[in-house]
Amino acid sequence: MPEGDTVHILAEYLGSALGGGLLTRAHVRGQVWRGLCGRRIQGVCSKGKHLYLELDGGLCLRSHLGLYGSWHRYRLGEPWRKPERQAALVLELEDWVYVCFNAREVELVRSTGFESQDQRRRLGPDLTRENPEAELIRGRALSLNAPDTPVVDLLLDQRVACGIGNVYKSEVLFLTRRPPLLTLETLSLGDFADLYGTAARLLRRNLAGGPRITREIPDGRGPLWVYGRAGLPCLVCATPLRRERLGRNPRSTYWCPVCQGPASPE
Numbered sequence: 438m439p440e441g442d443t444v445h446i447l448a449e450y451l452g453s454a455l456g457g458g459l460l461t462r463a464h465v466r467g468q469v470w471r472g473l474c475g476r477r478i479q480g481v482c483s484k485g486k487h488l489y490l491e492l493d494g495g496l497c498l499r500s501h502l503g504l505y506g507s508w509h510r511y512r513l514g515e516p517w518r519k520p521e522r523q524a525a526l527v528l529e530l531e532d533w534v535y536v537c538f539n540a541r542e543v544e545l546v547r548s549t550g551f552e553s554q555d556q557r558r559r560l561g562p563d564l565t566r567e568n569p570e571a572e573l574i575r576g577r578a579l580s581l582n583a584p585d586t587p588v589v590d591l592l593l594d595q596r597v598a599c600g601i602g603n604v605y606k607s608e609v610l611f612l613t614r615r616p617p618l619l620t621l622e623t624l625s626l627g628d629f630a631d632l633y634g635t636a637a638r639l640l641r642r643n644l645a646g647g648p649r650i651t652r653e654i655p656d657g658r659g660p661l662w663v664y665g666r667a668g669l670p671c672l673v674c675a676t677p678l679r680r681e682r683l684g685r686n687p688r689s690t691y692w693c694p695v696c697q698g699p700a701s702p703e
């Protein structure tokens with residue numbers, strides 16, 4: 438599942454592979470975009486889970502992988518490992534083809550124009566790059582969300598801070614021992630520092646690639662504390678872990694009913 442760390446690594450890889458390259462063909466969802474041919478890719482960067490390919494002439498291709506997106510690289514003429522109809526974005530450069538399959542969003546924006554600026558401004562600080570002040574995060578959280586917003590939704594709100602996906606959401610709540618349905622209005626500045634500081638630390642810990650690790654104990658019991666472990670014993674207290682679709686946009690949440698308490702704190 439692509440989260441902020443995955444997209445950060447991807448941007449670095451694509452930046453070194455594509456930076457300076459000349460586009461010979463570009464398709465977006467099966468349509469040829471002639472205006473992109475002959476443009477040079479100036480660089481690739483990420484913010485949260487959004488990837489930006491900067492092109493010359495002030496254009497920028499923004500993409501978001503969503504839950505199922507992935508990038509592949511092929512030699513020109515080499516068969517693809519996924520069907521063509523799943524290709525959201527196809528970029529041809531001399532001998533290579535870069536294909537982004539099943540992206541949730543692809544759009545062309547002006548690098549300096551209103552749309553792109555506005556889009557990036559809407560995203561909160563990128564936790565793969567910085568550990569922002571708790572005061573700043575709390576300010577964004579309160580100005581963008583109702584006071585009774587559950588923390589499971591808050592952590593996934595990329596406008597507050599970006600980079601946290603569904604895996605880190607459960608891991609951060611377990612590591613900070615917070616119940617998943619704690620509400621925004623009850624969070625102190627210390628809670629914000631703890632939650633977002635932990636998320637920033639985990640995301641940055643995983644920027645080198647390889648399997649995602651939130652638990653660095655080499656006992657063969659896995660690299661994650663709770664995610665994907667419903668019904669298995671908690672690695673701290675041995676109570677069976679719970680999984681439920683929680684929040685206003687219900688997504689799977691894993692937690693320990695003893696270490697973190699019941700989903701909704703009494």
Ligand SMILES: [Zn+2]
Nearest residue numbers: 671674693696
């Ligand atoms: Zn436990």
